[in-house]
Amino acid sequence: METITSRKNPLCIRLRRLGTEGKYRRETGEFLCDGPKLLNEALRWAPQSVRTVVCTRPEAVPPLPDGVWAVRVPEDVMASVAPSQTPQGILAVCAATDAPLPDVLDGRRYVVLDGVQDPGNVGTILRTADAFWADGVFLVNGCADLYHPRTIRASMGAVFRCPVWSAAPEAVSALLKKNGIPLYGAALRADTRDVREIDYTRAAAAIGSEGRGLSAEMLSLCDATVRIPMRERCESLNAAAAAAALLWEMART
Numbered sequence: 001m002e003t004i005t006s007r008k009n010p011l012c013i014r015l016r017r018l019g020t021e022g023k024y025r026r027e028t029g030e031f032l033c034d035g036p037k038l039l040n041e042a043l044r045w046a047p048q049s050v051r052t053v054v055c056t057r058p059e060a061v062p063p064l065p066d067g068v069w070a071v072r073v074p075e076d077v078m079a080s081v082a083p084s085q086t087p088q089g090i091l092a093v094c095a096a097t098d099a100p101l102p103d104v105l106d107g108r109r110y111v112v113l114d115g116v117q118d119p120g121n122v123g124t125i126l127r128t129a130d131a132f133w134a135d136g137v138f139l140v141n142g143c144a145d146l147y148h149p150r151t152i153r154a155s156m157g158a159v160f161r162c163p164v165w166s167a168a169p170e171a172v173s174a175l176l177k178k179n180g181i182p183l184y185g186a187a188l189r190a191d192t193r194d195v196r197e198i199d200y201t202r203a204a205a206a207i208g209s210e211g212r213g214l215s216a217e218m219l220s221l222c223d224a225t226v227r228i229p230m231r232e233r234c235e236s237l238n239a240a241a242a243a244a245a246l247l248w249e250m251a252r253t
Contacts, residue, residue: 001058002071003072004071005073007077007081012080014093015091016080018032019081019082019149025096031094031096031147031152032149033152034087034090034149035088035153036090038092039053039092041156042092042157044160045157046094047065048095049095050064050068050092051068052070052093053093054072054078054081054092054093055071055089056073058070060090083149099163101171104179105135105136105176108201108203109132109134109135109251110135110138111125111134111207111247112207113243114140114169114218115143115208116139116143117209118144118239119144119151119154120240121210121238122146122154123151123155123158125243126164127154127156127158128244130161132250132251135163136162136163137162137164137165138166139166139167140168141217143166146164169218169221182204183204183205184198184224184225185208185214185224186213186225186246187214191224192227193227194226195227195245195246195249196229198226200252200253205226206218207246210238210239213236226246
């Protein structure tokens with residue numbers, strides 16, 4: 001295992017940029033996993049994606065595939081490159097997946113996120129979608145970066161298990177219609193029904209942004225809208241909480 005002690009080492013500069021610059025992540029096709037939990041998830045579900053592992057204690061690193069660059073750094077260097085304020089002693093550089101939209105959707109449940117801009121919410125929804133047997137998540141209209149460190153951390157490894165596609169709303173709508181999957185938006189309009197009354201045998205649920213909900217464009221593409229029953233004095237739910245309620249109802253079908 002190689003040892004690096006300088007914060008100015010090119011690898012350290014690269015790690016800092018991966019943790020802070022979305023443009024750099026897109027240019028390199030790489031992202032950071034912070035901590036042993038995420039490294040273990042990557043090794044279990046996508047071992048081919050792991051490119052570099054940086055640690056403070058070599059004995060804490062699990063067996064790595066051939067070709068992975070393993071580096072040991074002092075704790076002060078780890079603190080300077082880790083994206084979190086409380087480094088866990090292990091960072092992994094992984095290859096991002098930029099999958100094109102498929103031609104065929106053979107699953108039963110999908111989620112469409114419309115302009116959800118908080119990385120924690122996107123990661124939490126991805127984790128929830130994976131837990132409740134969703135078959136994929138679509139990101140439209142400027143959602144938070146899938147590979148932002150907060151998104152990755154909140155997903156708890158679901159980023160390696162649940163397919164995610166970024167596309168224009170019209171493309172997602174056309175794909176769903178082609179595959180006979182109705183799209184239900186979490187919003188209020190004339191055709192709104194109680195979320196518990198919908199047949200989710202095969203369906204997609206659309207969740208809007210934290211501040212404005214579903215965009216007019218996305219609403220126009222929904223086959224119907226649904227509401228989650230709640231106290232009258234409460235106007236709405238957090239995007240991640242709304243997604244959890246919808247996914248639970250979908251999973252019960």
